[in-house]
Amino acid sequence: MNMYQRESILQYWHSKLNKKLFNNELEVAKIIVRNDEEAVKNAEEGIEARYIDWYGRDYIVFYPYTWMAEEPETDNETIEVPVSVYDVTVLLHEMVHQYCNQNGIDDIDLNGKHNENFREAAEKHGLTQYGYQLQAGLEDEIDAELTWFREWGY
Numbered sequence: 001m002n003m004y005q006r007e008s009i010l011q012y013w014h015s016k017l018n019k020k021l022f023n024n025e026l027e028v029a030k031i032i033v034r035n036d037e038e039a040v041k042n043a044e045e046g047i048e049a050r051y052i053d054w055y056g057r058d059y060i061v062f063y064p065y066t067w068m069a070e071e072p073e074t075d076n077e078t079i080e081v082p083v084s085v086y087d088v089t090v091l092l093h094e095m096v097h098q099y100c101n102q103n104g105i106d107d108i109d110l111n112g113k114h115n116e117n118f119r120e121a122a123e124k125h126g127l128t129q130y131g132y133q134l135q136a137g138l139e140d141e142i143d144a145e146l147t148w149f150r151e152w153g154y
């Protein structure tokens with residue numbers, strides 16, 4: 001799976017989770033998977049993904065350290081690690097930021113930490129543990145579909 005396939009699959013999940021968990025109220029966000037120096041730098045600082053509202057257009061950018069660390073020699077075209085439940089969880093976390101942004105909800109405190117508003121929005125939209133884990137039933141559902149994807153070569 002190369003980074004463009006990852007982007008397509010995550011784009012699919014954005015649309016699917018938008019329908020399922022957000023009543024289709026989120027704007028279409030462009031999913032970008034980066035595999036460059038900035039991605040490594042962000043990933044090393046613990047930033048896995050980021051939601052960006054750039055002049056009114058929504059982007060979710062992934063800095064996927066896990067497989068970059070596993071296969072540091074890979075180039076853009078030869079990343080073999082499939083999209084995981086973890087990736088979808090990170091996506092959903094960023095979608096909650098997108099939801100908060102669209103609805104004027106302040107979700108990050110001045111100290112840079114996720115606040116109570118974020119937690120509330122996350123729990124309303126399929127997440128637990130302050131927005132870092134999927135609710136159990138949802139996790140099973142996503143896992144089953146990803147397994148199906150993998151059986152078809154994605």
Ligand SMILES: [Zn+2]
Nearest residue numbers: 093094097114
């Ligand atoms: Zn966050």
